[in-house]
Amino acid sequence: MAGKIPRDFIDDLLTRVDIVDVVNRYVPLKKAGKEFQACCPFHGEKTPSFTVSQQKQFYHCFGCGAHGSAISFLMEYDHMGFVDAVEELAHQMGVEVPREEGFSTGPDLRPLYDVMQRSVDFYRQQLRNRPRADLAINYLKQRGLSGEIAARFDIGFAPPGWDGLIKSVGAKEQDLKRLRITGMTSDPDGKCYDRFRERIMFPLRDQRGRTIAFGARIIGDGKPKYLNSPETPLFHKGKELYGLYEVHKALRKIVRLLVVEGYMDVVSLAQYGIDYAVATLGTATTPDHLDRLFKTCSEVTFSFDGDRAGREAAWKAMNVALPMMRDGRELRFLLLPDGEDPDTLVRKEGKSQFEERVAAALPLSTFLFDQLASQVDTSTIDGRAHMGQLAKPLLERLPEGLFREMMFQRLNELVGLKRNPPKRVVRRVASGSSGTTKRVTPVRKAIALLMQYPELAQSLADVAHQEWRELEMLGIPLLVEIIDLLNQRPDLSAAALLERWRGRDEFSSLQRLQYYDIEIDQGHDSELLGVIGILQREWVRRHETSLLSKLSPSDMTDEEKASLIKQLSERAALQKKPGELE
Numbered sequence: 001m002a003g004k005i006p007r008d009f010i011d012d013l014l015t016r017v018d019i020v021d022v023v024n025r026y027v028p029l030k031k032a033g034k035e036f037q038a039c040c041p042f043h044g045e046k047t048p049s050f051t052v053s054q055q056k057q058f059y060h061c062f063g064c065g066a067h068g069s070a071i072s073f074l075m076e077y078d079h080m081g082f083v084d085a086v087e088e089l090a091h092q093m094g095v096e097v098p099r100e101e102g103f104s105t106g107p108d109l110r111p112l113y114d115v116m117q118r119s120v121d122f123y124r125q126q127l128r129n130r131p132r133a134d135l136a137i138n139y140l141k142q143r144g145l146s147g148e149i150a151a152r153f154d155i156g157f158a159p160p161g162w163d164g165l166i167k168s169v170g171a172k173e174q175d176l177k178r179l180r181i182t183g184m185t186s187d188p189d190g191k192c193y194d195r196f197r198e199r200i201m202f203p204l205r206d207q208r209g210r211t212i213a214f215g216a217r218i219i220g221d222g223k224p225k226y227l228n229s230p231e232t233p234l235f236h237k238g239k240e241l242y243g244l245y246e247v248h249k250a251l252r253k254i255v256r257l258l259v260v261e262g263y264m265d266v267v268s269l270a271q272y273g274i275d276y277a278v279a280t281l282g283t284a285t286t287p288d289h290l291d292r293l294f295k296t297c298s299e300v301t302f303s304f305d306g307d308r309a310g311r312e313a314a315w316k317a318m319n320v321a322l323p324m325m326r327d328g329r330e331l332r333f334l335l336l337p338d339g340e341d342p343d344t345l346v347r348k349e350g351k352s353q354f355e356e357r358v359a360a361a362l363p364l365s366t367f368l369f370d371q372l373a374s375q376v377d378t379s380t381i382d383g384r385a386h387m388g389q390l391a392k393p394l395l396e397r398l399p400e401g402l403f404r405e406m407m408f409q410r411l412n413e414l415v416g417l418k419r420n421p422p423k424r425v426v427r428r429v430a431s432g433s434s435g436t437t438k439r440v441t442p443v444r445k446a447i448a449l450l451m452q453y454p455e456l457a458q459s460l461a462d463v464a465h466q467e468w469r470e471l472e473m474l475g476i477p478l479l480v481e482i483i484d485l486l487n488q489r490p491d492l493s494a495a496a497l498l499e500r501w502r503g504r505d506e507f508s509s510l511q512r513l514q515y516y517d518i519e520i521d522q523g524h525d526s527e528l529l530g531v532i533g534i535l536q537r538e539w540v541r542r543h544e545t546s547l548l549s550k551l552s553p554s555d556m557t558d559e560e561k562a563s564l565i566k567q568l569s570e571r572a573a574l575q576k577k578p579g580e581l582e
């Protein structure tokens with residue numbers, strides 16, 4: 001990432017792009033009246049409640065509330081970050097994303113991605129270099145890997161020798177620097193060497209398919225057996241999952257993910273048609289990993305060796321996951337027979353038997369209570385009480401919800417203790433879905449009107465009295481900001497307008513107001529003018545009160561006296577209308 005992406009560029013992009021084309025590329029849309037419809041890609045349904053508005057340039061699902069611009073769509077549908085979504089959209093439109101000077105958010109990483117891609121090309125080409133690559137090819141063949149799978153995962157071969165990659169990428173000072181920053185070389189005694197030698201190379205790709213790191217397995221008996229890229233500006237091992245990019249490529253809809261320990265497991269499983277496996281690269285599971293997994297799908301199964309070390313790793317992963325177990329998420333544990341890993345097992349058993357194991361994996365609840373029960377003697381009261389003591393702090397880390405309640409209930413059954421059922425959390429009705437849950441203040445109504453029909457801002461240009469802008473009232477600064485923005489950029493669509501608030505506190509409430517069902521008696525523009533009129537009269541009333549509260553006219557400045565007289569006469573002219581503010 002070089003500089004910040006200029007605001008105007010994002011405005012222009014969203015003004016030029018047609019969200020109908022963008023969405024249609026992923027979800028076929030049907031025309032229905034003025035809008036377009038499909039079954040929602042973000043929640044399961046049989047009758048379409050997902051609509052795309054060409055005029056407003058946003059999508060909205062009446063079933064699950066998914067809502068946003070073309071950028072949001074790419075972020076949600078393809079699990080991209082904001083910058084990636086903007087770049088993808090720009091790419092689809094055939095334009096280059098400019099970067100602001102002086103607002104640099106970090107060094108330009110493009111040359112680093114470039115070095116990684118050239119490394120991938122080099123290793124892949126080396127895999128075809130017979131007879132030097134014979135050992136590597138034999139290894140892959142022994143593992144039953146086809147050329148097709150090797151190509152899908154871009155598997156390569158790092159030849160023996162100290163500088164094969166350096167010679168291929170370039171030995172100029174700048175090249176060496178980039179090789180060092182990306183962790184492709186190491187320099188133990190001040191001299192630069194290829195980090196990876198005589199190894200099978202597994203590139204780890206980010207969500208856009210760019211290689212950011214390598215996992216590498218030795219051929220033969222050298223040490224260490226597995227060697228991974230170090231942390232670099234491109235690669236944060238606590239966040240990345242090997243194989244996730246390939247899962248996205250292979251499957252349109254990801255129902256479940258299987259987390260395994262090694263990259264060879266991921267590749268072997270894919271060879272057998274199990275193409276929903278991912279692995280962490282040289283690190284234990286982190287909250288960031290889990291976050292990414294659950295953002296991809298709601299069902300996650302961890303596989304671990306059945307030995308003691310495997311169980312301990314599973315227990316650790318469960319501990320990380322507990323605070324993230326919101327209702328609707330499902331976590332399971334697959335403990336494999338001793339001495340087996342997914343790679344050996346799937347080759348021995350084949351796809352269907354392995355998938356039966358996955359289906360029979362222990363739910364989190366069973367795993368947790370089984371593990372605790374194995375530590376105490378549940379046949380005695382003392383043992384059961386001890387189990388209660390061990391379990392309680394764990395269950396307390398679960399977020400509020402049905403799952404947490406059920407876990408406490410299960411614990412009570414197991415330890416045979418009575419406990420008052422926990423108080424049910426009263427779910428608040430989502431505001432904005434019906435008009436009665438939240439009072440519609442004039443300010444909210446004005447903002448909702450502008451968020452839905454940005455073109456209305458033009459009708460405010462001729463309003464004579466604008467003092468309402470100074471009202472000290474919740475939402476006024478936001479309303480003023482929206483109007484000022486729309487005066488500068490009258491071409492903004494509703495979606496582009498909302499996009500301006502991404503990352504700010506107001507984003508989600510503006511998003512809700514964008515599909516808030518506004519009660520309209522008259523035309524939209526007179527409705528907006530009416531609301532602004534109410535605000536203006538409120539300003540007049542407050543101003544008047546503040547002037548009148550002065551002790552006597554003699555305490556007023558001449559200016560204030562003049563203002564009062566002017567206002568009193570204006571007030572007579574402005575007939576008070578029904579629906580005024582209190």
Ligand SMILES: [Zn+2]
Nearest residue numbers: 040043061064
């Ligand atoms: Zn939906």
